Amino acid sequence: MADELYLLTLHAAxxxxxxxxxxxxxxxxxxxxxxxxxxxxxxxxxxxxxxxxLEQAAxxxxxxxxxxxxxxxxxxxxxxxxxxxxxxxTTCASRILEGFIPPYDATAVTRLKNAGAVTLGKTNMxxxxxxxxxxxxxxxxxxxxxxxxxxPGGSSGGSAAAVAADECLAALGSDTGGSVRQPAALCGCxxxxxxxxxxxxxxxxxFASSLDQIGVLTKDVTDAxxxxxxxxxxxxxxSTSADEPVPEYGGELNGDIGGLRIxxxxxxxxxxxxxxxxxxxxAAIDDLRGLGATEREISLPHxxxxxxxxxxxxxxxxxxxxxxxxxxxxxxSDPQATDVDEMMARIRGRxxxxxxxxRIMIGTFALSSGYYDxxxxxxxxxxxxxxxDFETAFQDVDVIAAPVVPSPAFDLGAxxxxxxxxxxxxxxxxxxxLAGLPCMSIPCGFVDGLPVGLQLIxxxxxxxxxxxxxxxxxxxxxxxxxxLKAIDAA
Amino acid sequence: MTTASATAYRVVIGLETHVQLRTQSKMFCGCxxxxxxxxxxxxxxxxxxxxxxxxxxxxxxxxxxxxxTGLALNCEIPxxxxxxxxxxxxxxxxxxxxxxxxxxPLCINGHFDVEVDGATTRVGITRVHLEEDTARLTHVxxxxxxxxxxxxxxxxxxxxxxxxxxxxxxxxxxxxxYGEKLRALLRWIGVSTANMEDGALRIDANISVWPQGEPIxxxxxxxxxxxxxxxxxxxxxxxxxxxTGRRERGEAIEQETRGWDETSGATRSQRxxxxxxxxxxxxxxxxxPLHVTRQRVDALRAALPRMPDQVAADLIQQSAPEADxxxxxxxxxxxxxxxxxxxxGASAGEAVTWIVHEFRRALNAQPNRGxxxxxxxxxxxxxLTLRAKGSVSSTMAGEVLDxxxxxxxxxxxxxxxxxxxxxxxxxxxxxxxxxxQENPQAVQDYRDGKGRALQFLMGQVMRITRGxxxxxxxxxxxxxxxxxx
Ligand SMILES: [Zn+2]
Numbered sequence: 001m002a003d004e005l006y007l008l009t010l011h012a013a014x015x016x017x018x019x020x021x022x023x024x025x026x027x028x029x030x031x032x033x034x035x036x037x038x039x040x041x042x043x044x045x046x047x048x049x050x051x052x053x054l055e056q057a058a059x060x061x062x063x064x065x066x067x068x069x070x071x072x073x074x075x076x077x078x079x080x081x082x083x084x085x086x087x088x089x090t091t092c093a094s095r096i097l098e099g100f101i102p103p104y105d106a107t108a109v110t111r112l113k114n115a116g117a118v119t120l121g122k123t124n125m126x127x128x129x130x131x132x133x134x135x136x137x138x139x140x141x142x143x144x145x146x147x148x149x150x151x152p153g154g155s156s157g158g159s160a161a162a163v164a165a166d167e168c169l170a171a172l173g174s175d176t177g178g179s180v181r182q183p184a185a186l187c188g189c190x191x192x193x194x195x196x197x198x199x200x201x202x203x204x205x206x207f208a209s210s211l212d213q214i215g216v217l218t219k220d221v222t223d224a225x226x227x228x229x230x231x232x233x234x235x236x237x238x239s240t241s242a243d244e245p246v247p248e249y250g251g252e253l254n255g256d257i258g259g260l261r262i263x264x265x266x267x268x269x270x271x272x273x274x275x276x277x278x279x280x281x282x283a284a285i286d287d288l289r290g291l292g293a294t295e296r297e298i299s300l301p302h303x304x305x306x307x308x309x310x311x312x313x314x315x316x317x318x319x320x321x322x323x324x325x326x327x328x329x330x331x332x333s334d335p336q337a338t339d340v341d342e343m344m345a346r347i348r349g350r351x352x353x354x355x356x357x358x359r360i361m362i363g364t365f366a367l368s369s370g371y372y373d374x375x376x377x378x379x380x381x382x383x384x385x386x387x388x389d390f391e392t393a394f395q396d397v398d399v400i401a402a403p404v405v406p407s408p409a410f411d412l413g414a415x416x417x418x419x420x421x422x423x424x425x426x427x428x429x430x431x432x433x434l435a436g437l438p439c440m441s442i443p444c445g446f447v448d449g450l451p452v453g454l455q456l457i458x459x460x461x462x463x464x465x466x467x468x469x470x471x472x473x474x475x476x477x478x479x480x481x482x483x484l485k486a487i488d489a490a
Numbered sequence: 491m492t493t494a495s496a497t498a499y500r501v502v503i504g505l506e507t508h509v510q511l512r513t514q515s516k517m518f519c520g521c522x523x524x525x526x527x528x529x530x531x532x533x534x535x536x537x538x539x540x541x542x543x544x545x546x547x548x549x550x551x552x553x554x555x556x557x558x559t560g561l562a563l564n565c566e567i568p569x570x571x572x573x574x575x576x577x578x579x580x581x582x583x584x585x586x587x588x589x590x591x592x593x594x595p596l597c598i599n600g601h602f603d604v605e606v607d608g609a610t611t612r613v614g615i616t617r618v619h620l621e622e623d624t625a626r627l628t629h630v631x632x633x634x635x636x637x638x639x640x641x642x643x644x645x646x647x648x649x650x651x652x653x654x655x656x657x658x659x660x661x662x663x664x665x666x667x668y669g670e671k672l673r674a675l676l677r678w679i680g681v682s683t684a685n686m687e688d689g690a691l692r693i694d695a696n697i698s699v700w701p702q703g704e705p706i707x708x709x710x711x712x713x714x715x716x717x718x719x720x721x722x723x724x725x726x727x728x729x730x731x732x733x734t735g736r737r738e739r740g741e742a743i744e745q746e747t748r749g750w751d752e753t754s755g756a757t758r759s760q761r762x763x764x765x766x767x768x769x770x771x772x773x774x775x776x777x778x779p780l781h782v783t784r785q786r787v788d789a790l791r792a793a794l795p796r797m798p799d800q801v802a803a804d805l806i807q808q809s810a811p812e813a814d815x816x817x818x819x820x821x822x823x824x825x826x827x828x829x830x831x832x833x834x835g836a837s838a839g840e841a842v843t844w845i846v847h848e849f850r851r852a853l854n855a856q857p858n859r860g861x862x863x864x865x866x867x868x869x870x871x872x873x874l875t876l877r878a879k880g881s882v883s884s885t886m887a888g889e890v891l892d893x894x895x896x897x898x899x900x901x902x903x904x905x906x907x908x909x910x911x912x913x914x915x916x917x918x919x920x921x922x923x924x925x926x927q928e929n930p931q932a933v934q935d936y937r938d939g940k941g942r943a944l945q946f947l948m949g950q951v952m953r954i955t956r957g958x959x960x961x962x963x964x965x966x967x968x969x970x971x972x973x974x975x
Contacts, residue, residue: 083543084542092542097542100542102536102541104536104541104544201545202543202544205542206542206543208775210775236547237545239545239547239776239778240775240776240777316772317772317775319577320575320577320772323587325542326579326586328581328641329539329541330542340639344579364770367770367771369768372770
């Protein structure tokens, strides 16, 4: 049994630790061994902090022995490399931050540590969270554990792959336009992006500040609720974090969903949606109806504008957020340069990957004098319309159900030369991001041996309702008849 | 500037004033804002260093200071304000963008009255907004002889307020008066030290010259680097001369930024329009819009001191001399003190004049002078009353004041201890006669019309009476003795 501890969920492992069936050191070792044996093929991690993890695990065991407990005491969790970790290299998968060791923890990391978690290391991602396949990592691509020729999705591809390959019990990710939900769907794990402002962004290295939100990738809905309870809450260091009470997500999880009104928008089931993915999502909605929920058709008429809107706003903010990386204070440096302008130009030329450069240029252009009104200002207006689409819909329904991604995971390299095709991968996750709404991806089937996700979207701060619906579905669904993961074959 | 060109051309000047605010902490982080005597790069943290993933948090005190300034400049305080990112790449800017305010500043539409030679000009205040200061670059030559630039991040993220005037200023003298009066006001309301020499107050000017009768166009020249009001006046005078000359020769005036060079006494082109920045302003997504409630504005307004103009008008009405009042209201603590002295019973005219001249001299002479004035205002009022009654001479009042500073004793007690002033006719007459008798040369000088002889004889009487004689009485006595003899 001890050698398969890595297969556990957070809540099952927590039971085992509390009952003394195994120790946190044993659990952590099991995961480090698993990482050791599979990560060469998956590429989920950029940094594994084995010694630190074992130290934290031993400390957790000591604390437990002295009668103490914590919601995550002794539970090993992976962190997307976009989160600042004091004393541990943090790169955002960018060469420009190579060697950067922050002197501070992100608030989310502090909260995990305060809850007793063991941190295993930093997971791979698309550089600065820009991408949908993890191929834009400045270091190495991550692969889909179900089929190693396929992408795990992105930008939290490393976190999703690590959860799916059982290289951690759960992982933190970040979602700007779908970066938690999309890889969760493609890797067959649960992905939760809470309401914008629900989790502090302090220490989350910014891509697009008005959209970035920390999310969680877990093996089941119960674990997502457990993690959200630890992470949620106001932080005086983040002025955009919400001063809203944090409910007991776990306590309300198994409630009855009889009478829950589920909205289904035809805009999410149109052209471009793989019919088998569509069938899978519809079947999941039928399962929810079987639990007493009702289905209503709703309209989200501005959905088609989400993609262009997002690709103006996010790059605009990114163009400013990424301006600070100039090689003066941290990360790459260039002793050969003879003057400051040359040094900065060389560092940025060398340190940023092509996708990051593309978005910096798009954003710089969109904010330029003479174009600002036509692009940025107009995009903000459309964003307001998308938001009000949802507000109108939520007058009649409690949650919205939709696909997460139009099709299952694609081959590595398939969309690398076609940025627009890559961007299309996010069309179903972008609207909820632009509206700042809580949303989830829950595994709901397989197409061609690859996972498919059901997306649920709720009104602001209705995470309890969202989790309840997801958990109800998960119970009704039972264990999916899953194929063997490539990573476990042979 | 020649008189001919002065009449043939209109001068249009607007001023942009940057003011470092006096706050506990920096604009968006917890670092102490007072880094004046700190070693370079010791007042820094991840936020003001612009490290990855950190976020700004608005300093309430800086917002309050800006609103106070806006209220003192008769501005409207809109209910909503926001911060924006101003993007430009420069090594002194840690994030390569500055958090500033673009289209929704904290204060708008104010005005400020400026006096030059008795004439008042109303200068419109376009806006007052809040932003963060940059780090400081020092250019040096390294040990190997190569040029190097040193960065001190202590100043980075300090709260900086910008006051933008309407182009309502017409002469260098008005610009200087605006600057001087603004400095006094900022000190008065306590938002800044407003010292130009350490950069707490920096004034840039926009200036253009147009032929009389023709419309005023868009082209203007921005002049920077003036380190004193005198430099401001000189730079503007130079620009008027230069631009007028170009107009007269039929040459175009280029939109550009020019720097004032103190040594050559000229402005020099720094940046022309082609190199003008596109700052790509957009709303700061890390900070929600600021909701400035009416209650907050009302509370700040209620807590504002009366403005120097109002206080001055009051004092002048109570027959204090205008020049002395103008000087007094440069100094808020001294003005408050003077008002307290008047409140305690002194006459406004005497109090103002005596405090501006006599009292301030004594105060400034105090070693280890703290911020507070150690003598209770009522004591000064009582000393002034004794002086008004003639029981203390002017000379003696000064000495009593010095003793009050030195010992902390009450004015009355000191005067009592010194004994009352001698004004008894008989006693004084005896002394006067003695002095006249003993100084025949002075008496002769007096008769020869040398005015100073009387002063000398009076001095002798004062010496004998150890300053306790009423000078007026002594002077009359000596004169009548000499005339009658
Ligand atoms: Zn700081």
